[in-house]
Amino acid sequence: MNIWGSPKKPTYFVYKETNRVAIDFERAVKQLQQDLQYQADKNTLSTAFFDKQNRIIKSLVIYYQETQSTLTRLEKGLQDQRKSEYLLAKKYNDHTYKLEAVCFIHGIYDLRSWLGTPTDVLVDRAKELMKDNELILPTGLVNKIEALPDHLGKTVMDILQKEVNKKITDLLAKVNLRKKPKLF
Numbered sequence: 001m002n003i004w005g006s007p008k009k010p011t012y013f014v015y016k017e018t019n020r021v022a023i024d025f026e027r028a029v030k031q032l033q034q035d036l037q038y039q040a041d042k043n044t045l046s047t048a049f050f051d052k053q054n055r056i057i058k059s060l061v062i063y064y065q066e067t068q069s070t071l072t073r074l075e076k077g078l079q080d081q082r083k084s085e086y087l088l089a090k091k092y093n094d095h096t097y098k099l100e101a102v103c104f105i106h107g108i109y110d111l112r113s114w115l116g117t118p119t120d121v122l123v124d125r126a127k128e129l130m131k132d133n134e135l136i137l138p139t140g141l142v143n144k145i146e147a148l149p150d151h152l153g154k155t156v157m158d159i160l161q162k163e164v165n166k167k168i169t170d171l172l173a174k175v176n177l178r179k180k181p182k183l184f
Contacts, residue, residue, distance in 0.1 A: 022068065029060055107140020134164060 036053050039045045045053075103111045114122065129135055137145075137160065145153050158165065 018071065022064075025064060029057060029064070033057055107138035107144075109139040132167075 032053075036045070036050065036057070040050050100111055103109075108114075145156050147153075148156065
């Protein structure tokens with residue numbers, strides 16, 4: 001629906017209909033002028049009435065010209081807006097493709113599943129990982145590590161998770177200290 005409540009028509013049909021109305025208006029004004037001139041030629045109109053009718057016709061023509069000018073400006077503005085929206089959408093699509101390519105280059109093959117995660121959950125998870133100075137290993141890297149012989153895969157994971165392992169060890173040590181009975 002458009003702003004007047006009628007079903008929205010494609011631009012071409014709106015233009016065609018507007019053009020038809022404009023042509024009909026021009027014909028009506030010309031016919032009005034011809035009828036008025038005919039009456040004036042027959043001397044059946046007073047000069048005052050003739051002048052009044054000419055002012056009305058002149059006002060209608062000026063109004064029509066202003067309306068056409070406004071329509072032209074609005075159409076140009078709409079075209080500019082559509083072009084701008086297209087370019088913006090193209091820019092965002094390009095950025096998305098680049099991001100996906102960078103993720104694949106770095107072994108992040110599960111990007112689509114991450115994009116399916118709600119934004120607030122992703123942001124919270126990212127903040128948590130940054131606060132703890134941790135990261136989630138890319139799928140491609142994990143696959144490569146898992147393809148290594150067990151002892152090498154364990155060594156690589158120990159190296160990659162050295163800080164996390166140290167934190168866990170420290171926490172376990174604190175827990176064990178609390179559990180030890182106090183000696184008197």
